[in-house]
Amino acid sequence: MKTSDSINEIAPALILAQSQMGGAVKGAANPFFKSKYSDLTSVMQAVSVPFASNDLCFIQGAEYSEGRIAVATRIIHKSGQWIESTIELPAVKNDPQAYGSAVTYAKRYGLQAMAGVPSIDDDAQYASASMTAKVAEKAIEADKEITIKFEACESLDDLKVLWKSLSIAERTSNETAKESAKERLS
DSSP states (O other), X not given: OEEOSOXXXXXXXXXXXXXXXXXXXXXXXXXXXXXXXXXXXXXXXXXXXXXXXXXXXXXXXXXXXXXXXXXXXXXXXXXXXXXXXXEEEEOSSSSHHHHHHHHHHHHHHHHHHHHTOOEESXXXXXXXXXXXXXXXXXXXXXXXXXXXXXXXXOSHHHHXXXXXXXXXXXXXXXHHHHHHHXXXXX
16 A cells, blocks of 8 residues: 555544445345345445545546556545555456456455445445444544644643654644644744
8 A cells, every 4th residue: 555645634534434434235246156246336335425525535547567457546635645555456358348347346346445345235234334433523522632732732842742642543643733833832
């Protein structure tokens, strides 16, 4: 996986988006295996509103090289920060239908993996998303409290003490607040 230099703004936005997502409904049928699966449309539907509500979008690009299809999925935040991963698959046959099928398959699994979207059997499993949303809201509230602490720092020493008291996750999501306090105190 690749990321922009910093992910301090995209990470909390992705946490919120994931807390608002249900799963991708298994609405498509695979007659060969006599099973159902979540198709690309279902995965896109699962992410579209939560991503848009949290200033996120995604793009995907496909390339072919030496009998392999590669699809890169990049999730982008309005700040310009991004997270990207590539899935590579063999092209089973040497024809456009096989290439198109491999690209669609890679897009579906790439987006599903990057966004953290599970496949679900029915809409009943959407109920668990509300519980996850409550956990994410608590995390956002904790970050707001930490931001207030950064604003209350009266010296660079206060700032260092506060920074050392934070967990790695808290540091990651509050790097911007730290830099703002540092500028103010310098």
